[in-house]
Amino acid sequence: MSKLSQKHLLGIKDITEKDINLIFETAENFKEVINRPIKKVPSLRDITIANIFFENSTRTRLSFELAEKRLSADVVNFSASTSSVKKGETLLDTVNNILAMKVDMVVMRHASPGAPHFLSRHISANIINAGDGTHEHPTQALLDAFSIREKLGGVGGKKVAIIGDILHSRVALSNIFALKKLGAEVMVCGPPTLLPKYINELGVKVELDVKKALQWCDVANVLRIQLERQQIRYCPSLREYSLYYGINKRLLDSLHRQIVIMHPGPINRGVELSSDVADSQHSIILDQVENGVAVRMAVLYLLAGAAG
Amino acid sequence: MTKRKKLIFDSDLLDLTISRLCQQLIENHADFSDTVILGLQPRGIYLAEQIHRKLEKDTRKTIPLGYLDVTFHRDDFRRRETPVKASQTRIEFVIEGKKVVLVDDVLFTGRTVRAALDAMIAFGRPAKVELLVLIDRKYSRDLPVAADYVGKAVNTLPSERVLVELEAQGHEHNRIWLINKD
Numbered sequence: 021m022s023k024l025s026q027k028h029l030l031g032i033k034d035i036t037e038k039d040i041n042l043i044f045e046t047a048e049n050f051k052e053v054i055n056r057p058i059k060k061v062p063s064l065r066d067i068t069i070a071n072i073f074f075e076n077s078t079r080t081r082l083s084f085e086l087a088e089k090r091l092s093a094d095v096v097n098f099s100a101s102t103s104s105v106k107k108g109e110t111l112l113d114t115v116n117n118i119l120a121m122k123v124d125m126v127v128m129r130h131a132s133p134g135a136p137h138f139l140s141r142h143i144s145a146n147i148i149n150a151g152d153g154t155h156e157h158p159t160q161a162l163l164d165a166f167s168i169r170e171k172l173g174g175v176g177g178k179k180v181a182i183i184g185d186i187l188h189s190r191v192a193l194s195n196i197f198a199l200k201k202l203g204a205e206v207m208v209c210g211p212p213t214l215l216p217k218y219i220n221e222l223g224v225k226v227e228l229d230v231k232k233a234l235q236w237c238d239v240a241n242v243l244r245i246q247l248e249r250q251q252i253r254y255c256p257s258l259r260e261y262s263l264y265y266g267i268n269k270r271l272l273d274s275l276h277r278q279i280v281i282m283h284p285g286p287i288n289r290g291v292e293l294s295s296d297v298a299d300s301q302h303s304i305i306l307d308q309v310e311n312g313v314a315v316r317m318a319v320l321y322l323l324a325g326a327a328g
Numbered sequence: 329m330t331k332r333k334k335l336i337f338d339s340d341l342l343d344l345t346i347s348r349l350c351q352q353l354i355e356n357h358a359d360f361s362d363t364v365i366l367g368l369q370p371r372g373i374y375l376a377e378q379i380h381r382k383l384e385k386d387t388r389k390t391i392p393l394g395y396l397d398v399t400f401h402r403d404d405f406r407r408r409e410t411p412v413k414a415s416q417t418r419i420e421f422v423i424e425g426k427k428v429v430l431v432d433d434v435l436f437t438g439r440t441v442r443a444a445l446d447a448m449i450a451f452g453r454p455a456k457v458e459l460l461v462l463i464d465r466k467y468s469r470d471l472p473v474a475a476d477y478v479g480k481a482v483n484t485l486p487s488e489r490v491l492v493e494l495e496a497q498g499h500e501h502n503r504i505w506l507i508n509k510d
Contacts, residue, residue: 022413049414053400058450061400091400325406 031156032197046318064093074100087316161194176203184243209233268294337504369397369415372432394419398443424452435461438473
């Protein structure tokens, strides 16, 4: 009746358009659930989920934890900074130890691209990738596309510009896969040093001028400059980035048309988005956060159901 | 193997039965001032709509009607091959202190009704809950659940299935069949 084609959610690249739509339909039901006076359903009451975060996160981790708790799952949290990883334990050993305590699902964030894929070849629990280095962040892409669908009534045929640090962004890559699968047109825009070399091979347009990108698009998904991933300087200063690529109200007003502004967070206010844009009616940033919980509930529910 | 199909309800009998069920509801609920109707997704909502329409016409009162989906409250999650697809829950009123009539097409094991009681509590604590079903499959209950209003009680084998075809669901005629799966 309704089942995902995959046992894990490692990346958007591996799932089908049908999977994405099934996740969206299920997420709509969960969105209704989390707006009830009692926000909890008992579906996953016999499931234990480990949230394993080898990298810092506030939003994603909180969102996953809320999603798990609203499905009545038992939750254990683990962060690398306070664990035996510091003592030299390998990834596989760490996870196997956690699984030996009878954990059914693993939500993992890791700094190395492909870490969840590696894990999926060695363990039987369902794995959800909550971000692997600069590779993929599937649930973020799903909630972004879900928010576009909710705001504009659909994703197919819509024009979406992803603006900012594309080179270091797992959100950008997962978004490109998801939006292309759902039939949207995608453009990436940023300083040439922050655009990957062969990005147009993914079938996306490339634009260096942010104003032209904004004029073209229905939705602008604005990304953060990821200073923590940059060992060398890709742009002379944040001030210069903000001057050429920052989006402010004056720029939006000069378009003479309404576009939707999205941001996966955390926002660097005054750098990629000015406060008057981030807090404006154009912005659906907080809707994205709300939808994040519903979409993650849908993913957990569908993967857990298949595990039975 | 050939499927054997036995007609247990035709259009005329269905109309008669629904009229009787409505009369029974009116007997017990008089002016419906504190009563709400909840149709169980996915198939109970058609019957709920039909009953609701008739009750509003007969009593000239506005009666709240909602749809309740029990998918996330089922006890067979992870015990079947694929998860059941969820449907919409739409309850735009408070059921706290109200008399709730749950409506479904077929009462079989009673597990859906158990899940419905569980799901309903998320919307408040009703004063009273009643169950109305069109078909009561006798001697097939897994749980101690009984209906307050029954369209027709039928003897069935576990291998049989009740197929409800309603015009509201897009079928040509209102008909209900008993099908042997073997």
